[in-house]
Amino acid sequence: MIDQIYVEEALLDHPRARAIMQRFPDASVTTCARYGEIFNRRAQNFRLQKISPALILAEKFSGHVLPSPPEYAIGGDLNYYFSHMLNCVYDCRYCFLQGMYQSAHYVVFVNYEDFIQAIVDKIRAAGDASAHFFSGYDCDSLALDPVTGFVKEFLPLFRDHPQALLELRTKSTQIRSLLDLEPIPNCIVAYSFTPAEIAEAIEYKAPPVSKRLQALQRLQVRGWRIGLRFDPLIYQEGVSEQYERLFTQVFAAVDSALLHSVSLGSFRLPKAYYRSLARLYPDEVLFASPLEETGDGMVTYRDRIREDLLSFCRDALLKYIPEDKFFPCEPL
Numbered sequence: 001m002i003d004q005i006y007v008e009e010a011l012l013d014h015p016r017a018r019a020i021m022q023r024f025p026d027a028s029v030t031t032c033a034r035y036g037e038i039f040n041r042r043a044q045n046f047r048l049q050k051i052s053p054a055l056i057l058a059e060k061f062s063g064h065v066l067p068s069p070p071e072y073a074i075g076g077d078l079n080y081y082f083s084h085m086l087n088c089v090y091d092c093r094y095c096f097l098q099g100m101y102q103s104a105h106y107v108v109f110v111n112y113e114d115f116i117q118a119i120v121d122k123i124r125a126a127g128d129a130s131a132h133f134f135s136g137y138d139c140d141s142l143a144l145d146p147v148t149g150f151v152k153e154f155l156p157l158f159r160d161h162p163q164a165l166l167e168l169r170t171k172s173t174q175i176r177s178l179l180d181l182e183p184i185p186n187c188i189v190a191y192s193f194t195p196a197e198i199a200e201a202i203e204y205k206a207p208p209v210s211k212r213l214q215a216l217q218r219l220q221v222r223g224w225r226i227g228l229r230f231d232p233l234i235y236q237e238g239v240s241e242q243y244e245r246l247f248t249q250v251f252a253a254v255d256s257a258l259l260h261s262v263s264l265g266s267f268r269l270p271k272a273y274y275r276s277l278a279r280l281y282p283d284e285v286l287f288a289s290p291l292e293e294t295g296d297g298m299v300t301y302r303d304r305i306r307e308d309l310l311s312f313c314r315d316a317l318l319k320y321i322p323e324d325k326f327f328p329c330e331p332l
């Protein structure tokens with residue numbers, strides 16, 4: 001799976017870096033001074049690198065915990081994200097990471113202790129306010145968990161701080177570490193879905209909807225709290241029927257009374273990222289959809305299409321869940 005590893009020289013003896021390297025005994029290992037030499041190199045081809053990404057083991061020195069985009073909020077007073085990893089093993093055509101980064105290589109920041117300390121500092125500073133932490137902004141939270149050991153290392157922090165909440169956002173079936181741990185009520189495993197027809201067409205390498213649902217069911221039966229993320233909503237011919245079928249399928253699989261939250265948001269990208277993606281995949285039907293630029297520098301579906309799709313999905317979802325579990329990512 002990984003043929004090439006780059007590791008910062010200072011980390012050659014780091015126990016976590018060594019443990020990760022030992023998982024890939026046949027990979028070539030190359031040292032570098034700082035990961036940016038590889039990851040931020042100019043004139044890289046994301047599409048070509050995505051065929052066989054390298055793994056870069058690095059250390060993060062600052063900015064471990066940052067304010068999260070407002071549309072991530074699921075009821076917390078203060079919202080933060082942190083990224084122990086950059087990039088994703090899946091290849092969703094709409095993913096903004098392709099527009100954000102020059103490189104498709106995976107970066108894993110192995111100094112977890114610094115992230116953990118930064119999270120604890122934010123929890124303490126929050127006082128009585130509720131602080132939510134999102135780990136799936138720059139990567140899928142679980143997809144590389146067997147390699148990174150992320151869940152096992154970070155869950156105890158939230159077990160010790162029940163007033164804070166962690167969201168693991170994922171499309172992954174890599175749930176072994178969660179099944180092995182005792183569930184805690186302040187960790188939400190949030191699964192992202194698009195209808196099967198769309199997932200098959202543009203969520204390359206991601207587990208099919210049916211497998212995600214099986215994983216979600218196992219987690220819910222084990223006692224983990226579940227979130228559902230219908231974000232981004234993707235428009236195509238016959239989309240209402242497709243989302244209707246998806247909601248029927250999802251709510252037949254989950255116990256909706258035990259759900260933590262459901263969120264909904266339309267496809268949207270910053271203009272510069274959209275242009276990068278459209279250049280990378282000029283034949284992709286998604287980018288020939290009825291999209292337009294908005295005044296705030298985003299690209300999204302034309303007003304009428306976006307509003308119709310959002311309100312159709314909102315009304316359909318509210319047949320299954322109460323309003324207080326529903327978190328639209330944009331005004332409806």
Ligand code: SF4
Pocket residue numbers: 087088089090091092094095096097138139140170171206
């Ligand atoms: S699963 Fe999420 S992070 Fe990974 S490629 Fe798809 S949208 Fe991007």
